[in-house]
Amino acid sequence: MIRDPKDLQRYTPQERANHWVVGISFILLALSGLAFFHPAFYPLSYLFGGGTWARILHPYIGVFMAFFFVLMFLRFRMLNVMTKTDKEWLSRVGEMVDGDDHNMPEQGKYNGGQKAMFWASVVCMVLLLVSGVLIWQAQFSPPIGLVRLGAVVHAVAAVAMIALILIHAYAAIWVKGTIRAMWYGTVTRAWAKQHHRAWYREVTGK
Amino acid sequence: MTNHWVDIKNADLVVIMGGNAAEAHPCGFKWVVEAKKERKARLVVVDPRFTRSAAVSDFYAPIRAGTDIAFLGGVINYLLSNDKIHHDYVRNYTNAAFLIDEGFKLEDGLFSGYNAEKRSYDKATWQYQKDKEGYAMVDETLQSPNCVFQLMKKHYSRYTPELVSRVTGTPKEDFLKICGMMAETAAPNKTMTVLYALGWTEHTVGSQNIRTMAMIQLLLGNMGMAGGGINALRGHANVQGITDMCLYSEVLPGYLSAPTDADKTRDEYLAKRTPKALRPNQMNFPQNFPKWFTSLMKAFYGSAATKENGFCYDWVPKKDGAYDAMAIFERMHQGKMTGFVCQGFNPLASLANKRKVGDALAKLKYLVIIDPLATDTSEFWKNHGEFNDVDASKIPTEVFRLPANLFAEDAGSFTNSGRVVQWHWKAADGPGESKGDSEIMAALFLRLKEMYAKDGGKFPDAILNLAWPYRIPAKPAPEELLMEISGKALADVTDPKDPTKVLVKAGDQVPGFAMLRDDGSTSCGNWIYGGSWSQAGNLTARRDASDPSGLGQTLNWGFAWPANRRILYNRASADLAGKPWDPKRTVMKWTGTAWGGNDIPDMRPNAAPEEHVMPFIMAPEGVARLFSPIMADGPFPEHYEPFESPLDNNPFHPGNAKAKSNPAARVFKSDMDSFGTAKDFPFVATTYRLVEHFHFWTKHAHINAVLQPEHFVEIGEELAKEKGIKAGDKVKVRSNRGHIKAVAVVTKRIRTLDVDGKKVHTIGIPLHFGFKGLTKPGYITNTLTPFVGDANSQTPEYKAFLVNIEKA
Amino acid sequence: MQVNRRQFFKICSAGLGGSSIAMLGYSPTAALAEVRDYKLARATETRNMCPYCSVSCGVLAYSIGDKSKNAKAEIIHMEGDPDNPVNRGTLCPKGAGLLDMVHSPNRLKYPEVREAGSNEWKRISWDEAITRITKHMKADRDANFIEKNAEGTTVNRWNTFGFLASSAAANEPGYLTSKVLRGLGVVALDTQARI
């Protein structure tokens, strides 16, 4: 539903659904995964019906997420090709974080940070999937050395991924007017012009 | 066992040969380990396979199956030619000095007196030279060419290390090393113990295998000593007790030789079995035979056995020939048997030549199985595919299967290999409708008695008058039975020297076999168990494990027959003057007035050393026999090849085909063509137990089926390579009597031996598997084994025969 | 914009909240480390003996119930009798697996017969089994019993019937078997001990 016809369509319903399927899966995975990672987080396993349920569900959710992540990857990979401008943007990300985006280069649909986030997620996701399979004792039994490596890689990749996603979520909150793009698909023109001017020009022709 | 399990810990050298104690008797084997740990004893293992006993041995040597006499004869030669014998012991306690008939000789492998037709010996020339009084003549100097010592020396001088190695395949240096180790125990204070089992008995020369080692133990002075002796490690829990109860055709309870057709009257029968002493002053204990036999008849027939009817002598069935298991199956195979009972016995699996056994069973009218388990034999008629390929519709035998209790479901006593009788109590009922063995026998007997009482029939007297004094006739209690076995006075038993002195009151249990009488005033079901349930109660149930001597004698634990004696021939543990050979391990000593020490004396307690009563009281000689005229196949053991041998001849007698294999071994004519030759079956096979299983029982127990789940055969790496067999492959093993299929275990533990200039491969075949059980269904190993028996015991030759092998 | 922020917090705190709730008592208390209860504490102990090899190891049989009238004893465990001077509490793999022998699925539970030519076992009563077996035996004995041999010697033997005796039976049934068989005139008698 588009209430304001002037608003710009940033995500199609399919894209949004895809994102949230992955997002919800990730939250579940993070919660159950953290439960196994550090005793302090173990009570999180009760959200899933206890440790054993968390252990059973986690890998299936993981496979589920991986599938949808692949779809998402296919949808967005072309939009995330790094350009020279992105690199320049990234080199000046300090100013951005500092709250001063006046001198940042003009950005397309995604800025360099978002693209970096995308590719980092892809890498983490691949690592998580492969290492997850290695440590999925109920289904597979690879050589013990690989299992040990898998466990470490899974943990490191998961922590990185969680950190990335925290940053991803925070960025969405920090930059006002962003989250609605993933809720109902549109952004205001002002938002678009302010943060993604090249994209704004492209879609509005102005 | 002449000694007992715990006594093994007192040894300085333990030799395991013809057995595999670690696997077949692990809990008894602990005392070997104890001797190693605490006495620094050495363990030597001689076996065709590197067994689990060998795994913890100090020295292992391989040997070709069936050549033990060659090996041990070589040891005798070594001891004699290196003068490594215990001289005082040999001179005084053995028949080394006895003079033998001048006609005795060994000629080209045959002893004097051989009758090829009957395959037996006339032993006339094997006898002692006797003086006017009937005593055996001796030459104390041991110099006479006719004395046992010199004859023995001559006999074994042929057993040179070179020839021994050529026959046995044992490397010469290994053989000599073992000789040296054994020789060390010739010192009076050093002992060697010998542990053997069916690896010696299950040969056509089985009894002589054991005798050869017994001779070595006598030469070394190790009999009667703590940590010495010659120890048969028997197979079943109560195989010793059942042997003592004499469930054999040729003996009655207490090893009383059973009457044969030749024993027409009681007097003739007793006279033949009551020997006269062969040397002055000897105890000659078998002279009490009439007391034991009469007391047994009183136990069997009670008041029906009277002086007037010769204590029912005529009621005892007389034997007209051999009735051992192989003979029974031979008769059955010939169609001469109508009915048969297998009580806790699985002959289809455990007798040689399964096909013959199965065919024989199919000729019966009725077969009764009394067993706790569904045995293979009980389904001999049923088609179990390739494992038992028969057609049930063509087998007319009516088969009954009666469920029996297991050990935990009945009280009673078991006698272990060390002759210790121990009581056990009932823990629970058996499953379903199962019954105890006594109850089943009672049910059969009482019904027959009822039928004979009502309808009459052939010779009902013995049935109608069989003493049945049990409170509940259908359920004779084990306590009542043990009391009957132990014996009681039926009238007052008085002192022969002073008839006014009552030794045992009428109705009382006798304190021991010394109280038994031949006038019908005592009753005793088994004289050697005499006193096991005395007036003091059930001695087999005693549980005082105290061991003040530290030798492990535990005289107040259970009851050891005879007379609670733990080490047999223990008088021989002391010198002539009664001083222990090794005071640190005193079994017996003369205290000045009586024999004392740490055991019940195997001697008249007040026989002063000056009386020269010698230690081997069951022999009329009073001494042990290095030369034994009673053996069927020769007074000295001689090496003969197994009936199926990889060699063309006996290397000791290459020119005489008759002396290739034991000339007196028992073979049935019908089985003569069942033997294979090395041409078709080039490999030596031997069968054995594994530690994980017990006989054909534990294949029915889940735990044991897990531990060793499937039939396999073991072959050496060289043979495996030759035949292209890899570990885990299925192989087919054939003998001239059939084939089996099993998994191949390829191992370094079976070596290829150099025998008489050629390579001999050995194939090891465990026996535990069959078509019934929780283990993977398999063939029965005894499909392969030959139906030929030892000359003395008729035990089949399971341990050495020929096979061929190929990938299946 | 406000909605978005609230939404975010909702999502982020779901985990934390949930875990806090869990920690406040919705979760079961972590089980205390407790070893398995000692299963013999109230079992009945009976002194027995291993029926396998001739070491005759002492075993202790443990059964459920206290042998009271209404409690059917069932053996649940066996282990070595530490007092027995020979095995001193030890057992070999066979002895240690005795329980599975006692409870083997291949234990016989009732008398059965397999008729001539049949391919099946048929359950029968003890009475029928004893009746049929003794009928066979009597017919056989009456037909084949030899009172005197050719020379006229009294021999009183019945040699068309054979018996292989158990080496696992206790001495008492062993003796009784010997006595009964000799009473019947049986000579074709042997035991496992020979082989």
Place this chain on the structure above:
Amino acid sequence: MALQSLDIKQRSATTTPAPSVRQTTEVAKLIDVSACIGCKACQAACMEWNDIRDEVGINTGVYDNPVDLTAKSWTVMRFAEVEEGGRLQWLIRKDGCMHCADPGCLKACPAPGAIVQYANGVVDFHQENCIGCGYCVTGCPFNVPRISKDDGKAYKCSLCSDRVAVGQAPACAKACPTGAIQYGSKSDMKDYAAKRIADLNERGFAKAGLYDPAGVGGTHVMYVLHHADRPQLYNGLPADPGISPLVSLWKGFAKPLASLAIGAVALGSLFHYVMKGPNEVSKDMEKEVEKETEQ
């Protein structure tokens, strides 16, 4: 229910120390390989006492059966035929949990109380707390724990903690017919081992010794080996076992660090927001765009 039958030294996934004031005796099982005949009585006794029955397998051409540890076979004998100087040695080793002083399984376990180390040294799995993740498998330097196909939980030798708790020897140790398995206080077991080693030295095994590997802080199942210099001869007994560095990294270093990292990112974000405020679309921009769209 009793609080605890044995004092606890550590429990898995627990960050606070266990009560540690009491001092109890450390126990150990000593496996004297030189007295072992490989009879598998220990395996039978283990199955019987612990009420576990593995499936009946097949023969694979060796004596080892079951061929490997499983959730239902907590100990197995491993047979090795070693020929040296023309003499054959059949080295037979009882394999199973070593009850390490520094147990890798416990370190790796994420489920609180699923693995417990008692003060006496026994490392015990509590299947009711086990979630079946299999991390213990990765943690173990001896490759011992197995995940059951039936219930997805981890199993291994408990050193018969139920027997030990009432003062009895483990079932295997009690059964062992040759006394190759001894049980007692760890110090007594070391003394006994010294005696056995002296005996083996005297019999020509110069390199006989005790296997009590320091890499895992010592074990509560120790071996007397004839060839202590070459434990690998005994079917691959590790010469210098230790918890894998990967597992140490993962469960040691990484655990707090990564948790901190995540916390730092979350807190960093929060404080960034607080300090820099939201990145809103500027009023100018809104006006600018409004103007544009009106055009």
